[in-house]
Amino acid sequence: xxxxxxxxxxxxxxxxxxxxxxxxxxxxxxxxxxxxxxxxxxxxxxxxxxxxxxxxxxxxxxxxxxxxxxxxxxxxxxxxxxxxxxxxxxxxxxxxxxxxxxxxxxxxxxxxxxxxxxxxxxxxxxxxxxxxxxxxxxxxxxxxxxxxxxxxxxxxxxxxxxxxxxxxxxxxxxxxxxxxxxxxxxxxxxxxxxxxxxxxxxxxxxxxxxxxxxxxxxxxxxxxxxxxxxxxxxxxxxxxxxxxxxxxxxxxxxxxxxxxxxxxxxxxxxxxxxxxxxxxxxxx
Amino acid sequence: xxxxxxxxxxxxxxxxxxxxxxxxxxxxxxxxxxxxxxxxxxxxxxxxxxxxxxxxxxxxxxxxxxxxxxxxxxxxxxxxxxxxxxxxxxxxxxxxxxxxxxxxxxxxxxxxxxxxxxxxxxxxxxxxxxxxxxxxxxxxxxxxxxxxxxxxxxxxxxxxxxxxxxxxxxxxxxxxxxxxxxxxxxxxxxxxxxxxxxxxxxxxxxxxxxxxxxxxxxxxxxxxxxxxxxxxxxxxxxxxxxxxxxxxxxxxxxxxxxxxxxxxxxxxxxxxxxxxxxxxxxxx
Numbered sequence: 001x002x003x004x005x006x007x008x009x010x011x012x013x014x015x016x017x018x019x020x021x022x023x024x025x026x027x028x029x030x031x032x033x034x035x036x037x038x039x040x041x042x043x044x045x046x047x048x049x050x051x052x053x054x055x056x057x058x059x060x061x062x063x064x065x066x067x068x069x070x071x072x073x074x075x076x077x078x079x080x081x082x083x084x085x086x087x088x089x090x091x092x093x094x095x096x097x098x099x100x101x102x103x104x105x106x107x108x109x110x111x112x113x114x115x116x117x118x119x120x121x122x123x124x125x126x127x128x129x130x131x132x133x134x135x136x137x138x139x140x141x142x143x144x145x146x147x148x149x150x151x152x153x154x155x156x157x158x159x160x161x162x163x164x165x166x167x168x169x170x171x172x173x174x175x176x177x178x179x180x181x182x183x184x185x186x187x188x189x190x191x192x193x194x195x196x197x198x199x200x201x202x203x204x205x206x207x208x209x210x211x212x213x214x215x216x217x218x219x220x221x222x223x224x225x226x227x228x229x230x231x232x233x234x235x236x237x238x239x240x241x242x243x244x245x246x247x248x249x250x251x252x253x254x255x256x257x258x259x260x261x262x263x264x265x266x267x268x269x270x271x272x273x274x275x276x277x278x279x280x281x282x283x284x
Numbered sequence: 285x286x287x288x289x290x291x292x293x294x295x296x297x298x299x300x301x302x303x304x305x306x307x308x309x310x311x312x313x314x315x316x317x318x319x320x321x322x323x324x325x326x327x328x329x330x331x332x333x334x335x336x337x338x339x340x341x342x343x344x345x346x347x348x349x350x351x352x353x354x355x356x357x358x359x360x361x362x363x364x365x366x367x368x369x370x371x372x373x374x375x376x377x378x379x380x381x382x383x384x385x386x387x388x389x390x391x392x393x394x395x396x397x398x399x400x401x402x403x404x405x406x407x408x409x410x411x412x413x414x415x416x417x418x419x420x421x422x423x424x425x426x427x428x429x430x431x432x433x434x435x436x437x438x439x440x441x442x443x444x445x446x447x448x449x450x451x452x453x454x455x456x457x458x459x460x461x462x463x464x465x466x467x468x469x470x471x472x473x474x475x476x477x478x479x480x481x482x483x484x485x486x487x488x489x490x491x492x493x494x495x496x497x498x499x500x501x502x503x504x505x506x507x508x509x510x511x512x513x514x515x516x517x518x519x520x521x522x523x524x525x526x527x528x529x530x531x532x533x534x535x536x537x538x539x540x541x542x543x544x545x546x547x548x549x550x551x552x553x554x555x556x557x558x559x560x561x562x563x564x565x566x567x568x
Binding site: 050054073076077080081084085086089090092121123175176179182183186189190192193194195196197200203257258259260261262264266267268270271274275278 | 334338357360361364365368369370373374376405407459460463466467470473474476477478479480481484487541542543544545546548550551552554555558559562
């Protein structure tokens with residue numbers, strides 16, 4: 001199944017999350033049925049990232065968004081496990097610091113845009129400034145409304161100037177699934193320290209969040225930086241879909257390993273010489 | 285086997301790498317025999333890093349050094365695979381940029397010291413400024429000589445001010461093993477682009493590098509920031525030893541998960557209420 005096509009938000013279209021099933025899992029009955037394809041995706045990502053790094057022409061920016069407990073951390077860990085850490089950087093964006101608040105909303109994200117050859121993963125992102133900010137009225141409408149256009153222009157800058165491929169994943173879980181995950185946290189001593197009452201008060205704003213997500217997905221899915229709505233009630237399907245989209249997208253870049261900068265046959269001579277020296281010194 | 289004790293450079297002692305066997309592999313005959321213990325170490329690291337992150341009192345700085353092809357990248361990837369990416373940052377230090385050269389040698393590394401709760405991994409580090417700089421005479425002796433003390437003081441600052449635990453690993457391979465690895469690169473088309481003639485000219489400076497490493501290991505292994513000399517001819521043993529030292533060291537911190545900031549029983553009521561609302565809305 002071509003997940004790129006299936007889950008991409010067509011630029012210019014209006015997203016209605018109500019018409020999307022967050023429990024969707026395609027033709028796969030369960031985890032086990034998807035395992036082989038998932039492993040294949042991860043192996044492809046490993047190889048393709050190696051080429052991306054070597055080629056130093058393109059870069060990749062992955063944006064992860066989703067409501068609390070949607071699986072941003074888990075997805076991040078999963079995808080990154082396939083990548084050589086020297087070429088990838090994860091940045092989590094939390095509540096802005098006092099200094100960050102004194103700047104425009106893109107000021108704190110821009111330094112984390114990937115350099116050529118590299119992958120950047122944003123765990124939350126500049127989209128928070130049209131999500132939580134909108135829902136909680138942390139800024140008036142005349143402030144957050146123009147941000148959709150600013151985002152589109154900024155993302156375009158990265159793709160045009162620096163050949164950055166941008167993939168934005170909205171991990172979509174249902175309100176029921178979130179409650180299940182909250183229950184699991186309650187019952188797991190290792191997670192209890194993370195729990196706060198606001199987890200529950202935020203649920204009262206569920207519909208507002210959905211509306212804010214729909215606006216961001218509709219207004220900011222562009223040809224150069226598409227959004228994908230990933231059904232994420234099943235963690236294994238979420239990982240399968242995300243890894244598949246990343247692998248297919250990197251594949252389309254037709255990345256090539258650079259030619260050796262040296263004459264390999266000349267280097268073989270250097271190797272042979274070193275080998276001879278070594279053998280001689282052992283014999284001596 | 286307690287690798288911490290075995291491979292730690294005793295503060296104040298003089299390191300002679302010639303008396304250490306880079307092919308050492310303890311009581312393990314091979315990869316397969318070590319596999320179970322290695323997996324156990326990684327699982328322990330996962331759990332301990334979770335606590336480190338939650339606890340927000342300590343932090344961990346891992347420094348990886350070694351001669352070209354000693355396995356810094358591989359070790360990094362291996363160790364990091366056990367860690368939640370949201371709490372860990374890898375920084376590779378390459379040739380300093382023109383701007384970096386206009387500053388003291390610690391200026392570019394300091395910003396990457398780990399914040400509380402986090403792990404930083406340095407792939408190469410501030411030690412380059414007493415290694416390659418010394419070997420290639422990139423700075424005169426009166427410049428690099430005082431740096432050992434500066435390093436010790438700076439590392440002490442991190443441990444005293446910010447409860448940073450510092451583990452420094454020198455991945456020790458033999459000159460023969462390096463040549464084997466160069467050969468493997470020559471024969472692997474995916475690696476040929478990385479090859480340069482300087483790989484071989486650097487080998488002529490092998491003894492100078494060893495001397496520079498010995499000085500750094502002897503002068504900068506301190507109680508607060510010890511060096512470990514890891515026999516690294518066998519990649520599997522190197523991973524075993526490094527992961528074991530990281531796990532044991534984190535263990536000794538007696539990290540505790542913080543108590544929940546809320547009354548869990550009160551939250552259970554919120555959960556139950558949300559669950560009832562959900563059931564009611566389904567029924568209606």
